[in-house]
Amino acid sequence: MFKKLPGDEARNLVSTTPDTAVVFRPAVVKTPAIVTLLIWLFRLIAGLVRLVVRHPVAVAVPVGLGVIWTLYGRTMALTVGGFVPAMGLSWFLLERDSFLRLVGWRLLAWWRLIVVYRRHWQPVVVISGLGRHLRGRDYLPHLRRVTCDEWADRVSVKMLAGQAVKDWADRAEHLAHGFGAPSCRVAVARAGRLVLTFPRRDPLAVPLPAVPVPDDPDVGPVEIGRCEDGRPLRLKVHGTHVLIAGATGAGKGSYLWGTIRGLLPTIRAGLVQVWALDPKRMELSFGRDLFRGRYAADPAECADLLDEAVSVMQERADRFAGLQRSHTPTIDDPFILVVVDEVAFLTAYQPDKHLRQRITAALATLTTQGRAVGVGIMAALQDPRKEVMNIRNLFPDKIALRLDESEQVDMVLGDGARDRGALADHISPIPHRGAGVGYLRLKTSPDPVRVRAAYVSDADVRDMAQRYGNASTESTDTANGCAGDTGHGCRGGVDGFEYGSEAA
Numbered sequence: 001m002f003k004k005l006p007g008d009e010a011r012n013l014v015s016t017t018p019d020t021a022v023v024f025r026p027a028v029v030k031t032p033a034i035v036t037l038l039i040w041l042f043r044l045i046a047g048l049v050r051l052v053v054r055h056p057v058a059v060a061v062p063v064g065l066g067v068i069w070t071l072y073g074r075t076m077a078l079t080v081g082g083f084v085p086a087m088g089l090s091w092f093l094l095e096r097d098s099f100l101r102l103v104g105w106r107l108l109a110w111w112r113l114i115v116v117y118r119r120h121w122q123p124v125v126v127i128s129g130l131g132r133h134l135r136g137r138d139y140l141p142h143l144r145r146v147t148c149d150e151w152a153d154r155v156s157v158k159m160l161a162g163q164a165v166k167d168w169a170d171r172a173e174h175l176a177h178g179f180g181a182p183s184c185r186v187a188v189a190r191a192g193r194l195v196l197t198f199p200r201r202d203p204l205a206v207p208l209p210a211v212p213v214p215d216d217p218d219v220g221p222v223e224i225g226r227c228e229d230g231r232p233l234r235l236k237v238h239g240t241h242v243l244i245a246g247a248t249g250a251g252k253g254s255y256l257w258g259t260i261r262g263l264l265p266t267i268r269a270g271l272v273q274v275w276a277l278d279p280k281r282m283e284l285s286f287g288r289d290l291f292r293g294r295y296a297a298d299p300a301e302c303a304d305l306l307d308e309a310v311s312v313m314q315e316r317a318d319r320f321a322g323l324q325r326s327h328t329p330t331i332d333d334p335f336i337l338v339v340v341d342e343v344a345f346l347t348a349y350q351p352d353k354h355l356r357q358r359i360t361a362a363l364a365t366l367t368t369q370g371r372a373v374g375v376g377i378m379a380a381l382q383d384p385r386k387e388v389m390n391i392r393n394l395f396p397d398k399i400a401l402r403l404d405e406s407e408q409v410d411m412v413l414g415d416g417a418r419d420r421g422a423l424a425d426h427i428s429p430i431p432h433r434g435a436g437v438g439y440l441r442l443k444t445s446p447d448p449v450r451v452r453a454a455y456v457s458d459a460d461v462r463d464m465a466q467r468y469g470n471a472s473t474e475s476t477d478t479a480n481g482c483a484g485d486t487g488h489g490c491r492g493g494v495d496g497f498e499y500g501s502e503a504a
């Protein structure tokens with residue numbers, strides 16, 4: 001048995017150059033059979049240890065049953081074998097979350113590793129160009145492990161030495177198709193290690209109804225929709241500025257109205273004011289009543305309103321200097337959110353050069369200095385080119401909705417965002433599928449997150465204006481015994497508002 005090991009055959013392989021002048025004969029070094037056997041044995045033991053460490057539950061179940069069979073006989077083993085699935089089913093039915101966290105997702109990950117990723121790994125990475133064939137040997141990136149949660153598989157990969165993240169990001173589409181996923185997101189785990197995220201289902205595939213108005217006033221992140229992983233999308237507006245870019249019909253209105261909707265209780269409590277600039281007159285005019293007179297559509301009025309915001313900002317900066325470094329909304333110093341729809345009308349398409357410069361200067365001043373004193377900007381636009389919006393980089397948080405060209409994605413979200421999976425140019429133009437879907441990139445994270453804003457319909461906006469607009473506030477104020485402005489005179493009356501009557 002030991003006489004015919006593979007090396008013996010290699011000795012007989014002789015090759016020559018075409019003119020047979022040079023003869024190549026392989027040098028065969030004989031490895032003692034015992035060394036080969038020891039190496040195999042070592043590999044077997046290492047593989048078993050790895051199996052136990054990686055899949056403890058999958059190993060423990062058959063081993064446990066085997067031990068029971070040996071010690072107590074077949075009947076007992078079959079009884080226990082039937083008992084375990086029954087226990088699992090009961091656990092799943094009674095405590096779904098803990099079952100999935102501790103068992104379910106691990107089993108699924110193991111199954112997907114075997115059936116999808118390990119099975120297709122070699123052909124997919126070779127055909128997509130991520131593997132290398134050098135001197136007769138295949139060099140493949142190492143598939144390390146798969147984890148699953150409710151919406152996606154996360155595949156940890158060790159790149160080949162010398163590969164760059166960009167090599168993988170460029171092949172995201174190949175990988176997605178290769179493993180039968182709708183998309184693939186590439187993120188760096190640490191040097192040389194990547195995590196590929198393959199969603200299994202898309203919670204953003206259908207429109208979401210408007211998020212209910214919160215019960216309590218809170219200027220913290222406002223829930224306006226859902227993230228791709230099914231978690232609520234909470235958009236921070238206090239303490240930052242947000243730029244939303246998307247082609248016509250991409251659903252920018254949902255982000256503006258969703259945010260205003262989430263802030264309604266704070267508006268009523270006097271902790272937030274929304275100042276609206278609506279040069280198109282189509283979007284924000286619907287809810288004029290909510291802005292308590294701070295609404296402008298005409299470009300000159302818009303410039304005046306922005307100048308007023310700059311004055312408030314500077315007055316606060318003078319007052320806060322040396323006393324506080326961040327803003328806490330109060331009735332005396334509410335958070336002012338300046339909402340600008342189609343900002344390009346004011347910064348680029350405005351024929352009056354003087355007005356254009358005035359507006360751009362005010363926006364630049366507010367975006368650079370307004371954050372710390374409680375003045376935030378939320379601006380929407382269709383065309384993200386620099387000529388149209390040269391201050392776009394002053395917005396820390398950005399959202400790219402459906403865009404017409406792939407180059408526009410990086411213009412909005414910053415360099416490399418598209419390579420990291422922000423395929424805003426692939427979002428469906430069909431409103432039902434794609435309106436409100438976008439990629440959010442926060443200043444704090446380079447990885448864009450796919451999100452969808454809930455749809456705030458015209459009826460919702462009308463309802464909001466009716467319940468929380470000027471008229472309703474005045475009547476509530478009167479009922480509270482502090483007629484007129486909700487501001488300084490109503491401090492004690494805040495608790496008196498009927499938040500409980502709001503639809504949950």
Ligand SMILES: Nc1ncnc2c1ncn2[C@@H]1O[C@H](COP(=O)(O)OP(=O)(O)OP(=O)(O)O)[C@@H](O)[C@H]1O
Nearest residue numbers: 207248249250251252253254431435436453454455
């Ligand atoms: N979040 C959403 N979910 C589902 N459908 C939406 C959503 N937002 C908007 N839509 C649909 O898309 C249409 C266009 O939306 P919207 O007017 O907000 O787009 P827009 O980006 O503001 O366009 P424009 O720049 O032309 O004003 C809406 O009439 C609605 O039918």
